[in-house]
Amino acid sequence: xxxxxKYIAGTCGAISLFVTTFIVVAALSGTPLHELAVVGGFFxxxxxxxxxxxxxxxxxxxxxxxxxxxxxxxxxxLGSFQMPAGQTADAMLALQDELRxxxxxxxxxxxxLAQANQDLTARExxxxxxxxxxxxxxxxxxxxxxxxxMRSLELDRDESVLDExxxxxxxxxxxxxxxxxxxLAGARLATFAPEExxxxxxxxxxxxxxxxxxxxxxxxxxxxxxxYRTAIR
Numbered sequence: 001x002x003x004x005x006k007y008i009a010g011t012c013g014a015i016s017l018f019v020t021t022f023i024v025v026a027a028l029s030g031t032p033l034h035e036l037a038v039v040g041g042f043f044x045x046x047x048x049x050x051x052x053x054x055x056x057x058x059x060x061x062x063x064x065x066x067x068x069x070x071x072x073x074x075x076x077x078l079g080s081f082q083m084p085a086g087q088t089a090d091a092m093l094a095l096q097d098e099l100r101x102x103x104x105x106x107x108x109x110x111x112x113l114a115q116a117n118q119d120l121t122a123r124e125x126x127x128x129x130x131x132x133x134x135x136x137x138x139x140x141x142x143x144x145x146x147x148x149x150m151r152s153l154e155l156d157r158d159e160s161v162l163d164e165x166x167x168x169x170x171x172x173x174x175x176x177x178x179x180x181x182x183x184l185a186g187a188r189l190a191t192f193a194p195e196e197x198x199x200x201x202x203x204x205x206x207x208x209x210x211x212x213x214x215x216x217x218x219x220x221x222x223x224x225x226x227x228y229r230t231a232i233r
C-alpha cells in the first residue's frame with residue numbers, strides 16, 4: 001500500500017470514529033438519536049403506541065435496548081476503539097481533539113507531498129530544458145565540425161597544389177643546371193641553402209647530381225650531401 005492510500009484510509013477511519021464518538025456522547029447525554037442532525041435519519045423514532053404514559057422504568061428499558069443495539073452496529077467497524085461504559089465526556093472531548101489533530105496532521109502531510117510533487121515536476125522541466133539546450137549545442141557543434149572538415153579539405157587541396165607548383169619550379173630550375181660547366185654551376189649552387197640545392201639536384205639524374213656535388217665547396221659538402229639524401233628519399 002502506498003503512502004497516499006494510507007493517508008486516505010486513515011482519514012476515512014478518523015471521520016468514522018468522529019461520527020461514532022458524536023453518537024456516543026449524544027446517547028450518554030440523553031438526547032434521542034433520531035433527533036440528531038445529519039445522522040438522525042439512520043435511527044428509527046418511537047412508535048405512536050409508545051407515546052402514551054408509561055412507567056419511567058419501563059420507558060427507560062424500552063428505549064435503551066434499541067439504542068444499545070444501534071450503537072453496537074455503528075461501533076462494529078471500529079470495535080477496537082470502543083470506549084468503556086464509564087468513560088467521561090471530558091475523555092470523549094479529548095478523543096475528539098486528538099482526531100482533529102490527526103486529521104490536521106494528515107492534511108499537512110498531504111500538502112507536503114503535493115509540494116514535493118510540484119518540486120519534482122519543476123525539476124523535471126528544468127532538466128528537460130537543459131537537455132534541449134545540450135541537444136541544440138551538439139547540433140551546432142556537429143555543423144561546426146562539418147564546416148571545419150570542409151575547410152581542412154580545401155586547405156589540403158590548396159597545399160597539394162602549392163607543393164606541385166613548387167616541385168615544378170624546382171624541376172624547371174634543375175633543367176638550367178642539367179648541362180654546362182660543373183665548376184661554374186657548383187659556384188652558383190653554393191649561394192643557395194643546402195635544402196634548396198637538394199631540391200635542384202633531386203630534379204637531375206644521379207650522375208649529374210654527383211658531379212655538381214663534387215663541385216660544391218669542400219667545407220660545406222657534408223651539409224649539401226645530407227640535404228640531398230633527405231630530398232631523394
